[in-house]
Amino acid sequence: MATTEKMSKNTSPTHWEGEIPVNYIYTYGLAGEAFFRAVKDKGTFLGARCDACDITFVPPKIYCDRCFEELKKFIDVGTVGYVDTFTVSFKNMDGSDKTRPRILAMIKIEGTDGGIIHYLEGIGIEEVALGLPVQAIFKPKNQRKGGIEDILGFEPLKR
Amino acid sequence: MDLDTCELGGTPLKSSDFEKCKVLTTEWKPNLGYAWDNGVAIGRYLAELKEGRIIARVCHECHRIMLPPRMFCELCFRPTDEWAYVEDTGVVNTFSIARVNWDASRRGPKEPPLMPAVIEIDGATKGMGIMHMLGEVDPDDVTIGMKVRAVWKKPEDRTGAITDILYFKPIRAAAPKKAAAGRKR
Secondary structure, eight states, X not given: OGGGOOOOSTTXXXXXEEEOOXXXXXXXXXXXXXXXXXXXXXXXXEEEEETTTTEEESXXXXXXXXXXXXXXXXXXXXXXXXXXXXXXXXXXXXXXXXXXXXXXXXXXETTSSOEXXXXXXXXXXXXXXXXXXXXEEEOOGGGOOXXXXXXXXXXXXXX | OOOOXXXXXXXXXXHHHHHTTOSOEEEEOOOOEEEEXXXXXXXXXXXXXXXXXXXXXXXXXXXXXXXXXXXXETTTTEEOOEEEEEOSEEEEEEEOOBOBOTTSOBOOTTSOOBOEEXXXXXXXXXXXEEEEEBOSSOGGGOOTTOEEXXXXXXXXXXXXXXXXXXXXXXXOTXXXXXXHHOOOO
């Protein structure tokens, strides 16, 4: 018996369910704060410019990760970019089916070295192509709270 | 942003900065649900609780009657040998008077303090016992060594959980005969 004791009925093993109630409040940091203030108040994106390295970071950061110089210059980089890479998601985080597939893409912001990961909207899965020019779409200004959800996604650039 | 930057380079934040929305935030509650495999010993232990019994496990090497039960003796380093029912009475080994809830929120003035205690269960080896709550007792009257008895949920309400015992209450002077008699195993 004992550790060699076999359970003979497959209904015998039982388990105990629980959950760990944890929640948190995340602050974006100095550069992130500036970035989301710009999204909230102006509907645009900020980048951080390192002139020495000729790099424009999007989203902005407070240090250049190449030369470690402090970055004080946050510049408006606009909301236009292109699809760098993408994937299609059919499932929610809990594993349930999405009501519609969502396209998630890394959008490189035009004229910068950085980008933003967000939804692609207004385009079918078959139509998405790497290099596709896109622009950001925002919630109406009075609904913005200062966070990534202020951005609804990116849609094909209207020329 | 109108925030003080301290000499070390950090940005101190006060509660008021959050309350007045001086700082942007994102809130999140991760899903941390889990299922814990009860195993053979705790599985039987919980099933017996549903029947209103407390069961322990015996090691024939060290002769300990272990509660909660386990299939392996951590002292002898060998499998345990048999099941044994123990009493639903015991003595308070240690206790605490808690005026805060599990999440550190304060209990109201009319809510009695919580009294979690380790109960050494009669029939198990000395020192063996379970953590549970004390009830039907004034916090000032709780003492180490106090004799207590389990107060069970009604059979139809039991689910096979440690909470099938509601709490342990003191064995009053009127009831010692019953306690001494014990239950047939």
